Amino acid sequence: MAEVAQNGQAKRASNGAIFGGCAVFVVAMVGMAYASVPLYRLFCQATGYNGTTQRVEQYSDTVINKTVQVTFDANISPGLNWDFKPAHSVTPKIGETVQIEYTATNRSPHATTGTAVFNVTPMEAAVYFNKVQCFCFTEQTLQPGQSVKMPVVFFVDPEMAKAEETRNIKTITLSYSFYPSQPAKPVAALPEGAKAKDTKL
Structure with missing residues (x-):
């Protein structure tokens, strides 16, 4: 009987270990799913992969005597009833900081929310x-x-004029696409005088 009890305890311990391992695996997969989008975005911004531009906090301090034409493109995904217009093309010197403006208009009879993605x-x-x-x-x-x-607000890094694969580029296109999204819902406030119920674990 003692041997049977020991076997039962060992089996339960083994099952508990398997369950624990599965739980950790599921939590890890969920965490990776949430992290994958921002990590992918950071990877793209660091490498320029898939036409992703760089995001910087300061203006260029070097301007060279060479120009590049920059054109702009605007797209709207189905489901978002907006009119989205790009800016006119510009031809700045490489390293020169430039500001342009896109224009968006909501053509629907109700408030709508969109989020833009881009590539170059x-x-x-x-x-x-x-x-x-x-x-x-x-x-x-x-x-x-x-x-x-x-x-x-943007500038083209003067290093582009030195790199073998980019020094002969004459035109760059910045393209934005808007997709419909749902705005965050506000948290409902408690009525005046009401008290939140204590929750016992």
Whole structure:
């Protein structure tokens, strides 16, 4: 009997270890799923992969006597009834800081929210395209008929003119695409005088 009891305890311990291992695995997978998007974004911003531009906190301190044409593209995903217009193309000197504006208008009869993603072509130039200010990855909520101007401040790194694969690039295109998103819902406030119930664990 003692041997049977020992076997039972060993089996329960083994099952507990397997269950614990599975639980840790599931938690790790969920954590990785949540982390994958920001980690991928950081990877793209660091490498210029997939046409992702660089985000910087300061303006360029070097301007060279060579220009590059920068054109702009604007796209709207189905499900977002907006009019989205790009800025006119510009031809700055490489290293010169430039500000342009996109314009978005809500054509629907109710408030809607969108989030913009972007890329740069040719992709080889993305790592040298530095944005100081932009509206990407930020929810924009527009009221019915409302129009807003969305500034982008950028410069092209002078190093682009030195690199073998980019020194002959004459035109860069910055493209934004807006997708519908749901704004965060406010937390309901308790009625005046009401007290939150204590929750016992």
